Amino acid sequence: MAPWLPIIAVVAALALLPLGLGSNTVLNFLSFAMIITIAAQGWNILGGYGGQFSFGHAVFFGTGAYAMALLQVRFGINPWLALPLSMALGALVGFAIGFLSFRARLRGSYFALVTLAFAELFRISANASGFTGGAAGVLVPLRLDPAQMQFADKRVAYWLALCFVAAGLALTLALARSRFGAQLVAVRENEEAARALGVDALGVKLKAITLSGAITASAGCLYTQKFLYLDANLAYGPWVSVEALLAPIIGGLGTVFGPLVGAVVLLGLGEVTKTVFANLMGGSIPGVDLVVFGVLLILCVAHAPRGVLGLAGRLLGKGRARP
Amino acid sequence: MLKLDIFLSALANGLMTGAVYALIALGLTLVYGVLHIINFAHGATLTAAMFAVFVMHNAFGIDPYFAIFILTPLFFALGYGVQRFVINPASHGDDSNILLVTLGLSIIIENALLAGFRSDTRSIDVPYGFSVVEVGNLFLSTPKLVAFGASFVVAGALWLLLARTDTGKAIRAVAREKTGASLSGINVDHIYAVTFGIGAACLAIAACLLMPTFLVNPRIGNAFVLVAFTIVVLGGMGSITGALIGGLIIGVVESLSGLYFGESLGQIGIFLIFILVLLFKPTGLFGARA
16 A cells, blocks of 8 residues: 555645646646646556657647547547547547557667657648648637536546546556566666566567557547647647657666656646746746756756655655666 | 759759758768767757858848858857867767767757747848859759758868878878877867867858748758768768768759659659668768678
């Protein structure tokens, strides 16, 4: 029971937050942070535990988002059914990309590049195809009804996203404690050695990217259902990929809470930067928050390779040296 | 007959654009060949150089071709400094860290440009921007012809530098055997930084050659960076000849698929080539190493 207590405590605290804070801005921020957390949790399984740095996780986010929208708009499928279907599609895309890249023995920079190229391929195709609504994007009709997964009370949408975050945290913890998790870490640390010990490296990586694809696709689904509009740049744009990988790296790579901490820190700092600059310069300046993200990434790599969580542990004097 | 003319003109245009693509890819492939890293900030650096050309022209009336002589040494120094004082110390020499640090740099450069110049697309207006040379039935854009020629000159100069000079020998030594080079008295950190500086200098030249006919906005690096990666992968990571030929092939593919399948699909063709080469022949056409 003990290892699950932090998850229960954190999720309970996050669930109570909207009861104290009535502000719409804060609620929107929290909802968005939860969606990014889910995408980042998907990335963390493959990148953090498996050591395979994808630069194109937008491919899964976008597939989930588009599938969720198109299944409803074009095929009239209820969103509660469209959600698992879209996640399955995300898993399938993950398996396909993993099968192609891992079979070709792509790793490191090569894997990063090929995932980036897949995301761009999907983005341009979605932007050009009539089926996806082309450059105009897709609009999901507004029907405020829990049966349509649309909620008049914004807190419910937040709690729904929080449920996915909680499930993601529990899944990551279970994974970290499982045989599969140990094999994944072994492949990350030294693939040849892991294989020599009888680990099916290809199978392990394939499982990880499939799972990763499904989780990140669910983030896309929630995005569609919250904002009811998407286009190729929102769904498949390079920014989605960057946020999915920045959050775990800044929070703590290959840790259960890393993606959550990273997403909240990242988006929080982004909001603060935007507000400060808007007040200083008398108007909003595009890109300043993202400059901060870039600086944060470099500082993290240079001084806090274990992210905010590792840094906090060190500052509190509880930092244990890694074996 | 007319159809053949259109085909030939698309082919010529593709070759001319491809030569500049090759110039962009040269820096990337050189850095890969020596440091064995992929520089994700390559596209953003090109965008910065293009904005530098834009500012020099619009604020000080400096011709882009003359700007080559100012921006090339400037970007060499910038590249040298960034590798020596940012990338190297921040990444602790670890490959995946370098990937992340250069990604961080590209985010910083791109969005600093966005904050400074907003997302508007800009171009410069030079008197020779639309001048053409008539070759047979073809009308070839003069600035593009200049860029075509200059790209080969730069590639040749780079080859001479690597083959004939002491610095070139040191660069090749570090690329081949880092530890051995360092034991024989070569300052590896210095050579890394020089290589990075040369990569940035190539981008400055490319930017000066591109600006008379291309547009610039803060996000344009994205379009170029995947093209450059494709060329480098197609030509074989680290191969200069490969980058040249790969650049020309990609330029022609983009131009011809744009002609036959429409503008947006020209880019899709590039990504498909990229993925297929990575999956089926990751050593590229001229690459020696797996």
